[in-house]
Amino acid sequence: MPVLLGLPYSPWTERARFALDHHRIAYRFREHRPLLGELALRRLAHRAGAPKPTVPVFVDDGRLLFDSCAIAAMADRVGHGPSLRADAPETLALAARLEPGLNAGRALVSAAVLADPEAQREAVQPVAPGPLAYLARPVARVGVRFLTRKYDADPETLAAHLATMRATAEGLRAELGGRTHLHGDTLGFADLLAASFLQCVSPVDHPLIPLGPATRRAWRRPEIADEFADLLAYRDALYAARPCA
Ligand SMILES: N[C@@H](CCC(=O)N[C@@H](CS)C(=O)NCC(=O)O)C(=O)O
Incomplete structure (x- = not known):
C-alpha cells in the first residue's frame, strides 16, 4: 500500500491528505519526526531529485512525490470522484x-x-x-x-x-x-x-x-x-x- 510520510499538524501535509481522502485513495500515514527523521528525508529527497527535503512525501511502489501540489495532481489523475483541478x-x-x-x-x-x-x-x-x-x-x-x-x-x-x-x-x-x-x-x-x-x-x-x-x-x-x-x-x-x- 502507498505511504504518505508527513507531519499530522502541518498544513502542507494536511492539504495533500485531504486531496487523497477526497479521491478515496488508500494509503498508510507515517509520521515524520523533524530532526530525527531529517537524514532519512534527505536521502529520499536526493533519490527523487527533489529540491528540498520536506514533507509530505507520497511513496508508491518506489515512486516518490515530494510536494503537496504534485500529490494532489496525482490523486486527481488516479482517484475517484470529481477532480480538484490541482494542476490548473x-x-x-x-x-x-x-x-x-x-x-x-x-x-x-x-x-x-x-x-x-x-x-x-x-x-x-x-x-x-x-x-x-x-x-x-x-x-x-x-x-x-x-x-x-x-x-x-x-x-x-x-x-x-x-x-x-x-x-x-x-x-x-x-x-x-x-x-x-x-x-x-x-x-x-x-x-x-x-x-x-x-x-x-x-x-x-x-x-x-x-x-x-x-x-x-x-x-x-x-x-x-x-x-x-x-x-x-x-x-x-x-x-x-x-x-x-
Ligand atoms: N512545497 C512543499 C513544502 C512542504 C513543507 O514546507 N514542509 C514542511 C512543513 S513544516 C516540512 O517538511 N517540515 C518538516 C521538516 O522539514 O522536517 C509542499 O507543498 O509539499
Missing part, C-alpha cells in the same frame, strides 16, 4: 501566492511554541509520555529551532510576518468574494490551499488534526483571527464536509 494554472498560481503567508505563519507558530513551555510539553508527549514530557521540553525547543533555521524563519521579524499574513488573508478574501469555493462552484485544491494557510490564522477543530490546548493557542494569531472570521467560517464549512480515510 490558477490553482498553481494561488499556491505560489499563499506560500509566503504560510511561511510567515510557520515562523509565528514556531515563535509561539518557543515561548510556551506547555506547548513544548505537548510537542514531545507522543515520544515522551506523562511526566517525562516535562523533562523532554528542551528536545522540543531544539526541534523547533532546527525547523526555524531550516526554513529561515527569523523570530526577529515577527511583526513583518504578521503583516504578510494579513496581506495574504486580505488577498484571499478578495479572491473568494463571499462565495463558498474559490474557483468555480465545487471543491477544488485551491480551497485546500486556502484552508492550509488559514490553519495558521486559527486552527480548525477536526479529529484528524488533534492539537493540545497550548498547541492550539500557538497556532492561533489573536491579532488577526477575529478580523478574518468570515474566511475561518468558509474553511470550517470545507472541513464539515471533509471525507476521512
Whole structure:
C-alpha cells in the first residue's frame, strides 16, 4: 500500500491528505519526526531529485512525490470522484501566492511554541509520555529551532510576518468574494490551499488534526483571527464536509 510520510499538524501535509481522502485513495500515514527523521528525508529527497527535503512525501511502489501540489495532481489523475483541478494554472498560481503567508505563519507558530513551555510539553508527549514530557521540553525547543533555521524563519521579524499574513488573508478574501469555493462552484485544491494557510490564522477543530490546548493557542494569531472570521467560517464549512480515510 502507498505511504504518505508527513507531519499530522502541518498544513502542507494536511492539504495533500485531504486531496487523497477526497479521491478515496488508500494509503498508510507515517509520521515524520523533524530532526530525527531529517537524514532519512534527505536521502529520499536526493533519490527523487527533489529540491528540498520536506514533507509530505507520497511513496508508491518506489515512486516518490515530494510536494503537496504534485500529490494532489496525482490523486486527481488516479482517484475517484470529481477532480480538484490541482494542476490548473490558477490553482498553481494561488499556491505560489499563499506560500509566503504560510511561511510567515510557520515562523509565528514556531515563535509561539518557543515561548510556551506547555506547548513544548505537548510537542514531545507522543515520544515522551506523562511526566517525562516535562523533562523532554528542551528536545522540543531544539526541534523547533532546527525547523526555524531550516526554513529561515527569523523570530526577529515577527511583526513583518504578521503583516504578510494579513496581506495574504486580505488577498484571499478578495479572491473568494463571499462565495463558498474559490474557483468555480465545487471543491477544488485551491480551497485546500486556502484552508492550509488559514490553519495558521486559527486552527480548525477536526479529529484528524488533534492539537493540545497550548498547541492550539500557538497556532492561533489573536491579532488577526477575529478580523478574518468570515474566511475561518468558509474553511470550517470545507472541513464539515471533509471525507476521512
Ligand atoms: N512545497 C512543499 C513544502 C512542504 C513543507 O514546507 N514542509 C514542511 C512543513 S513544516 C516540512 O517538511 N517540515 C518538516 C521538516 O522539514 O522536517 C509542499 O507543498 O509539499
